[in-house]
Amino acid sequence: MxxxxxxxxxxxxxxxxxxxxxxxxxxxxxxxxxxxxxxxxxxxxxxxxxxxxxxxxxxxxxxxxxTLTYSVLFQQAGKYDTSDGPHIEGNLTLxxxxxxxxxxxxxxxxxxxxxxxxxxSILGPMDHVHVKTMGMATAEAATLDTPEMKTHPIEVRARQWVWEFYYPEQNITSTELHLPSNQRVKLVLRSEDVLHGFYVPAFRVKQDIIPGRVIDFEFTPIREGRYRLRDSQYSGTYFAAMQTDVVVESEQAYQQWLIDAAASPPIVAYNRAFDEYNRAHNPISTGWKTVEPAPPPMVNAPANRSTNPPSGQSL
Amino acid sequence: MTNLSVETITQIEQPLPGAPDNWKRFFSFSTDHKVIGIQYLVTSFFFFLIGGIFAMIIRGELITPEADLLDRAVYNAMFTMHGTVMLFLWTFPSLVGLSNYLVPLMIGAKDMAFPRLNAAAFWMVPVFGVILMASFFVPGGPSQSGWWAYPPVSLQNPTGNLINGQMLWLLAVAISGVSSIMGAVNFVTTIVRMRSPGMTWFRMPVFVWTVLAAQIIQLFGLPALTAGAVMLLLDLTVGTSFFDPAKGGDPILFQHFFWFYSHPAVYVIILPIFGIFSEIFPVYARKPLFGYKVVAISSLIITGLSGIVWVHHMFASGTPGWMRMVFMATTMLISVPTGIKVFAWVATVWGGKLRLNTPMLFALGGLVMFVFAGITGIMLASVPIDIHVNNTYFVVGHFHYVIYGAVVMGMYAALYHWFPKMTGRMYSEGLGKLHFALTFLGTNLNFFPMHPLGLQGMPRRVASYDPEFAFWNVVASLGAFLLGMSTLPFILNMIGSWVQGEKAPQNPWRAIGLEWLVSSPPTVENFEELPIVISEPYGYGKSEPLVANPDALEVSHESN
The missing domain is CATH 1.10.287 (Helix Hairpins)
Structure with missing residues (x-):
């Protein structure tokens, strides 16, 4: 029984x-x-x-x-039942x-x-040396069997509230990050004022950018398309507006973009924070003095206006 | 002693400012731990409502993608003040209030070890509360650097004024720290030195264990935060450069100072809530707390581990890979003692004779949401996942499940459970259940949507966002407004019941514990004669007396 x-x-x-x-x-x-x-x-x-x-x-x-739901449904005391449950203090095995x-x-x-x-191993070679000295194996770090980007690292420059990308070999400045697909991409992250965060949700990678430090950062994009790059470390008044696009494209398209951008004369990029700050009439301003946004950068390749609309207009 | 002399004593006691039926005592520099406890609770609840209004303003802005309700600076001030008020003016003081009320009663003491220090610590709360609120009226508005106040943003002072929002914020936080340290010294001393005869360590209720564990954290952690805050204040006001990279300082050092305290601080918050769960489940399930000693000890293990996990807030910050890995391991470990407690509560409830009144409903709801928060917590502890969701709404959702789902729900459970003891009146069960239903629904509607938002990549602290995030934000905002409304039946219940509720007996819940052996509310010094404790707590299911002298604890007001 x-x-x-x-x-x-x-x-x-x-x-x-x-x-x-x-x-x-x-x-x-x-x-x-x-x-x-x-x-x-x-x-x-x-x-x-x-x-x-x-x-x-x-x-x-x-x-x-x-388990709790079963107790709640089936183990309630009767209305006039004032007795106690079993005196169980514990169970060592359990x-x-x-x-x-x-x-x-x-x-x-x-x-x-x-x-x-x-x-x-997103944090670049310097960090890896550090890990090795701690006695941790990093032999598998090479699992990402993609070729490395043949060019110099792209410089990411963050300032309140501008993303600016510099391609040193072609001397191109851009407010849109173009990357070749299926290559190990190397970036150098710098901030000119406060903490910012480099974050591309579609890549699942993120790194705070720290003023006074240079951070090597790498990852491997594998899917062509246009993705959002967002500031992920709170950076002050226009923090939420500090966003732009990352464009992942084929090797040929990427090379073509580099050639076209290098041939384009620099123009003033649109910057949302600067635009909002300097708008003549802002109906919802309190007049609290805030940090003045950096002026819009001069770039060879400005960000796409349809995915980065001026403030007040939605997509 | 004759009847006459007893009445004389009663008459002499009546005019005293501390007498239980003199309402003016709540507005005085009372040294009665019970009065101070209620002062803390009511003051902090007032600030809870203020912080809630800030939250609803935030959710009002976020109901549409564009930044169209508030100036961005106002929005940033709102989330900064929301976090600051909710932590420093609601969560900490409300828990200190509850602990103040209960600890001396539960260990059989007449008061805290240092009653005047206790009162001084409390009166600092309204002082720094006023300082913080005053920052709305200085040029440039209140602090807009988030409740972490990370430099260099917190050092940017666009108005150039010496007296600015950030400066007042730092001052308020520093005073709050001093107040908390004073409280911690008092609690630890009280628990170590003031236990009544027979109240050995392993006869203490788990709530007392958790308060001890939490207050030890305050003692080792707060000095780091206070030092960090003072250094930041010096950087801001007199131009030192501890943290200013432009002058050779290190902003990451501040993050270490800050999180060295502020992560353990979440255990200061959650441990007493674990204590509340451990008190409430046995009463309403009519069973002893399962594995009492293990639950008690695991509180101290959590205290120990809490001191070595702080870098998990900095996995995407300027930290090397090896550091991320080490702190991932320690953070994962802390889930083991926490898991032990969760299983112990489930085992306590299992097979019991459940009575689902308001405190039990809140405790069960709080436990369910805590389990959910624990699971997302493990995800956040895993560095690769954290790299993706760090500083997104996933984190905001996670900690609101902890701090609203578990802490606020647990606090409500405690307030209902001990309301008859504190006020001598019974609350309305119907309003209590309505309050529970609205709170449970509102909490989930408000905070669940934050998880998909964070996974999709919506950063926290944004005043505007891409339209792809609109749907879940609308749901969250509606939940927030519902949550705001959910406090109304609670306020109605508390005030109405305190004024005209049915008179409460000594022990309306048939609970086991020293506080339930004296009248509701207890007399000024709690016990006429100190209780002599002769058995372990939670003796449900066997009839064994808790104390040797149950009839001598109070001077009887009826005829002897």
Whole structure:
């Protein structure tokens, strides 16, 4: 009698666990759709990690909430029942299990995350030297089997509230970042005033830009298209307006763009922060004195106006 | 003792400013921990409403993609002040208030160890509250650098005035720090030195353990923040260059100072809420807290680990790869003691005899949202994922699930649960349940949409955004307005019930704990004779007395 009860319990629990696992696996697949397009090699591996954590997280969440829901639905005290529940102070086996399992899980997650971060190696060669001195293996850093960009690193210059990109070999200045597809892209990040953050959601990469420091940054775009580049580290009054486009294009198109841009005489780029600040009549201004935006830069290649409309106009 | 002399004593007590039925005591420099506790709670709730109004203004701006409701500078001031008010003027003081009220009662003490220090610490709260609000009226407006006040933005002073919003902000934060350190000294001393006879460490309720764990964090962490704030103040006002890169300073150093305290600070906030969950689930499930000793000890483990995780706020900052990896590992580890607690609460509820009144509903709702926040927390601890969602709305969603979903819900649970003790009146259960339903719905509507927004790449702190983000922002804004409205039944309930609620007995919930052995509200010095504790807490399911002298704790007001 006791035996059959026990088997029944195990069967029920097993069935529930399998059902939860199936739902969790499905949720893990859904997770890919919650993210922007995968426009870089880094995006592919980060999304896999995210999907894995969503799967695991769904299982835990449903397990805990399902248990609580069962209690709430079926274990309420009767209206006039003033008796107590059973006096159970604990269960050593259970407590060891629910300490050991999370411990193993987080070690697993940390190991997996480490592996992926190591593959990404977005922080450039200087940082890698540093990692090696800490005794961490970086042999796998070369998994990104894409050729490196043949040119010098592109300089990213951030200032309140302008993104400016400088291609040293062609002496091109641009307010739109053009990158060749399927090549390891190298950037040099500099800020001229405050902290800014280089963030392209479609690439899943982000790095704060720190005044007084030069940061090497690299990643590999793999999908042609036009993506948003946003300032991700709060930089003052016009922070939200500090956005532009990244254009990933084929090697030929990229080379053609370099030639065309180099041949274009510099013009004054549109800058939204500067425009808003200097607008003659701003109906919603309080008159609080703010930091004056930097003047719009002179560029060979200005950002696309249809994806970067002047303020007051939506797309 | 004759009846007559008892009445004489009562009559002598009545005119005292601290007497439980003299409402003026709440407006005085009272040294009664119960009065100070309620002073903290009411003051901080007032600021909670102010911070909530700021939040609704923010959500009003974000209901459309364009920056069309407010000046961008005003928007930036709004999110800065929202964060500052909610943390320094609501969350910290409200928890200190609750701890103030409960800790001496729970450990069988007549008051805190340093009653005058306690009162002084409280009265600093309205002082720095006023300073912070005054910054709206100085030229250039209040601080607009976010509640982190990262330099160099926080050092940019476009008005050139010495007295500016950022300066007043730093002053307010520094005073808040001093007040909190005073509180921490008081709590730790009280818990270590003032426990009544027989109240050994492992007979303390978990709430007291969590307050101890939280206040130890204040002691080791706050000096770092206060030092950082003072250095920033010097940079801003007298032109030193600790953090100004233009003059050779290091802005990243400030981030270390800031997060060395401000990450552990989230454990200062969440630990007492863990304490509340640990008190409430046993009462309304009629079962002992599952694994009491492990839950108690894991609070201290969290305290220890909380001191070595701060760099996870800086994974995308100027930090080398090895540092990111080390702090990823420590951050992951802290989920283990936290997980132990969650499983212990689930096991406490399981198989109990549940009574779903308002405190239990809030505690259950808070636990569910905390579990969700814990899962997104593990995601954020993973460096590659954090690199993508760092400084996006995903983080904002995560910590609002912690701080509204778990902390505010847990605080409401506590306020309802101990309302009869504090006021001597019962609250309205119907209004309480309405409040719960609106809060639970509003919290999820407001903060869930922030997760998809962050995953899609919407940065936090933006006044305008690309139209692709509009849908989830509209949902979040509607949720925010609902959440604002959800406080109305609560306010109505608290005020109405305090004025004319049914009189509360000593122990309306049949709860086990020293505070439930004395009258509601307790007398000025809580216990006439110190309780002699003879058993462990949470003795549900067995009839064993908690103290040896239950009838001697108070002078009976009825005839002996």
């Amino acid at each position: 006791m035996e059959s009860m026990k088997i029944r319990t195990i069967l029920i629990l097993g069935t529930i666990a399998i059902a939860l696992a199936l739902v969790s696996l499905w949720m893990g697949q859904q997770a890919y759709t919650w993210l922007p397009p995968q426009a870089s090699v880094e995006a592919e591996s980060i999304d896999r990690l995210f999907s894995f954590l969503v799967t695991l997280g769904t299982f835990i969440f449903l397990g805990v909430v399902g 407590e060891i299990v629910w300490t050991a399992i999370p411990f193993v899980l987080v070690v697993w997650i940390a190991g997996y995350s480490y592996h992926i971060y190591d593959q990404m």
